[in-house]
Amino acid sequence: MPKGLAERDPEAGPAQTASERAYIELRQRILDGRLPAGRRLKETELAIGIGVSRTPVRDALRRLSAEGLLDFRPNAGATVAVWSETQIEHVFRIRAMLEPYASEIAASQIRDDEVEALRRLCAIMEEAARRETQADLDTLAAANARFHRIVIDAARSDHLAKLITLAMDAPLTLRIFGRYTPEEVGRSMRHHREVVDALAHRDPAWSASAMRTHILSAIGAARRTRIAPEAERPERAAVGSRG
Amino acid sequence: MPKGLAERDPEAGPAQTASERAYIELRQRILDGRLPAGRRLKETELAIGIGVSRTPVRDALRRLSAEGLLDFRPNAGATVAVWSETQIEHVFRIRAMLEPYASEIAASQIRDDEVEALRRLCAIMEEAARRETQADLDTLAAANARFHRIVIDAARSDHLAKLITLAMDAPLTLRIFGRYTPEEVGRSMRHHREVVDALAHRDPAWSASAMRTHILSAIGAARRTRIAPEAERPERAAVGSRG
DNA sequence: TTTGACGATAATGTATACAATCACGCTGGG
DNA sequence: CCCAGCGTGATTGTATACATTATCGTCAAA
Numbered sequence: 412m413p414k415g416l417a418e419r420d421p422e423a424g425p426a427q428t429a430s431e432r433a434y435i436e437l438r439q440r441i442l443d444g445r446l447p448a449g450r451r452l453k454e455t456e457l458a459i460g461i462g463v464s465r466t467p468v469r470d471a472l473r474r475l476s477a478e479g480l481l482d483f484r485p486n487a488g489a490t491v492a493v494w495s496e497t498q499i500e501h502v503f504r505i506r507a508m509l510e511p512y513a514s515e516i517a518a519s520q521i522r523d524d525e526v527e528a529l530r531r532l533c534a535i536m537e538e539a540a541r542r543e544t545q546a547d548l549d550t551l552a553a554a555n556a557r558f559h560r561i562v563i564d565a566a567r568s569d570h571l572a573k574l575i576t577l578a579m580d581a582p583l584t585l586r587i588f589g590r591y592t593p594e595e596v597g598r599s600m601r602h603h604r605e606v607v608d609a610l611a612h613r614d615p616a617w618s619a620s621a622m623r624t625h626i627l628s629a630i631g632a633a634r635r636t637r638i639a640p641e642a643e644r645p646e647r648a649a650v651g652s653r654g
Numbered sequence: 655m656p657k658g659l660a661e662r663d664p665e666a667g668p669a670q671t672a673s674e675r676a677y678i679e680l681r682q683r684i685l686d687g688r689l690p691a692g693r694r695l696k697e698t699e700l701a702i703g704i705g706v707s708r709t710p711v712r713d714a715l716r717r718l719s720a721e722g723l724l725d726f727r728p729n730a731g732a733t734v735a736v737w738s739e740t741q742i743e744h745v746f747r748i749r750a751m752l753e754p755y756a757s758e759i760a761a762s763q764i765r766d767d768e769v770e771a772l773r774r775l776c777a778i779m780e781e782a783a784r785r786e787t788q789a790d791l792d793t794l795a796a797a798n799a800r801f802h803r804i805v806i807d808a809a810r811s812d813h814l815a816k817l818i819t820l821a822m823d824a825p826l827t828l829r830i831f832g833r834y835t836p837e838e839v840g841r842s843m844r845h846h847r848e849v850v851d852a853l854a855h856r857d858p859a860w861s862a863s864a865m866r867t868h869i870l871s872a873i874g875a876a877r878r879t880r881i882a883p884e885a886e887r888p889e890r891a892a893v894g895s896r897g
Numbered sequence: 898t899t900t901g902a903c904g905a906t907a908a909t910g911t912a913t914a915c916a917a918t919c920a921c922g923c924t925g926g927g
Numbered sequence: 928c929c930c931a932g933c934g935t936g937a938t939t940g941t942a943t944a945c946a947t948t949a950t951c952g953t954c955a956a957a
Contacts, residue, residue: 428728428940453908464942466709469909470716477720479816485671486909486948494813501759501814508751516744570737571744573722574821581813671910697939707912712939729918729939 429463434471436461441480441491442580448493452481479581494581496634502581503633507626509575510559511619514606517565518618521610525565529607532558536603540596551588558603562610562622590632598628672706677714679704684723684734685823691736695724722824737824739877745824746876750869752818753802754862757849760808761858768808772850775801779846783839794831801846805853805865833875841871 437457440446458468476483483489494502532554539551559579563572591599602625609617680700683689701711719726726732737745775797782794802822806815834842845868852860 430940431728455908465909466941466943470712470940473713473716474720477717479813485674487950488909492813498811498813501811504755505752505814505817508755509748512747512751568741568744570722570735570741570824571748574748574817574824577820578817581817673910696937698937708939709911709913713910730920731939 428467430467430470433457433461433463433467434474437468437471437475438480438580441475446491448491450491452489452491454488478577492581499633500630502578503626503630505578506575507623507630509578510563510626511623513563513566513571513575514610514622515615515619516568516571517562518610518613518615520567521562521565521613525561526607526611529558529561529603529610532561533600533603533607537600540600548588555588555603562606565610587629587632590635595628595632599625602628671710673710673713676700676704676706676710677717680711680714680718681723684718689734691734693734695732695734697731721820735824742876743873745821746869746873748821749818750866750873752821753806753869754866756806756809756814756818757853757865758858758862759811759814760805761853761856761861763810764805764808764853764856768804769850769854771804772801772846772853775804776843776846776850780843783843791831798831798846805849808853830872830875833878838871838875842868845871 437446437452446452452472454465454468454472457472458465461468472481472483472489475481476489480492481489482492535554536551536558539547539554563575566572588596588599602621605621606618606625609621680689680695689695695715697708697711697715700715701708704711715724715726715732718724719732723735724732725735778797779794779801782790782797803819806818809815831839845864848864849861849868852864
């Protein structure tokens, strides 16, 4: 098939290589739930769906497996990782250790423009929190993810950032806002503001503590976020519609 | 307990698939220093050396990259990750959070036979510590790695174990014993014994604290463990000193 | 009816050919 | 002497053919 990769779109996707595209696409499908926990992933199927060959799909699968988003058994394929309630709790406890640590370090490293960016994200999140549509929820989740990423990156340690990212992304932190009560949403927004203030004051202990509070307060909602693994049943009957 | 993730076990005999073999082989070479930090890894070269084709080598490279042992840039190949002193310090601080947490959980889950295994490993380590040859140092390092792995596994959470493993293995914890003073070695051995005793008592707080002490005490030696990245210049004119 | 073995089928594992890309040195001009 | 443009070789990226393995239905025997 012709590649037709003559265009270089810097904004729509930094995915230059097919492997990268496959990785980003699959990761997104897992995180937003289109590929539910427990689902068996078949390389050929995915390859056709994404529009690349099996090789880059395999690259992406291996990568996602190493990152913990997939369970992988040699000769038996990959399935979307299933998270028990206990394991989700563990992840939040770990986040509650790692992110405050990153915040503590970030406090002495963060630049003014990053603080500004955090403030803008706070405004965006507060605006989205006032409405209640699904689209707003998605906006909120996306802004929240960017918020945490900026803080983590401000610690100026790629390895640290990588490790925390692995801990964070694992059990779909994204969809947690759907489980928040209105009060919890409001509190979460106030937490964000306080984290920014603490960082703006370049106060490591305050930054860490505010972030810790923020994450620990989310565990309740996380417990309510049940992830139902897909039934083991493979879809025998082929779905007629392609696409 | 479901096995869940396909675990790599470096000591579990010959690997089944070529990808697994390549992964284990490369990982070992990185951890023991045969592939020094900064070294550029060429797929064809590695493939010939290991005796497989490029495909499984690429699988292994992608996996190691996701685990943070390699830096990877599209179209520019993979290099062994370089760890700055600051980053190594971060890793130990993170270990000092994660492993005590695992120990805390393990305290209420560990089986008697695992406690026994830990005691045996303590004896092995103490025996090796008495001598001072390089082989004994390797024995010590290997037993130490197994010790920590047993504790982590006793927490009965594959995802938790995976995360901690990523944090632990990253900057070659193995070679740290080479930097210990005799007093530090002795103290480390006593720490191990205390961790086991705390676990045997099924005391979560004690187990966590003993483990935290153990890891924090190692940071000094870790700081002394400088990792000199290989010069950027490949095998061109190797050591041609001008002048 | 149950159970076990067996074989067809579909998936994954591996190798290899080919395309795209990058690094580097060469050459020619200023 | 310096620098820019370009070609060449090496290296990675992708696709595909083939080998190997697991899965599951079928059939026969107890």
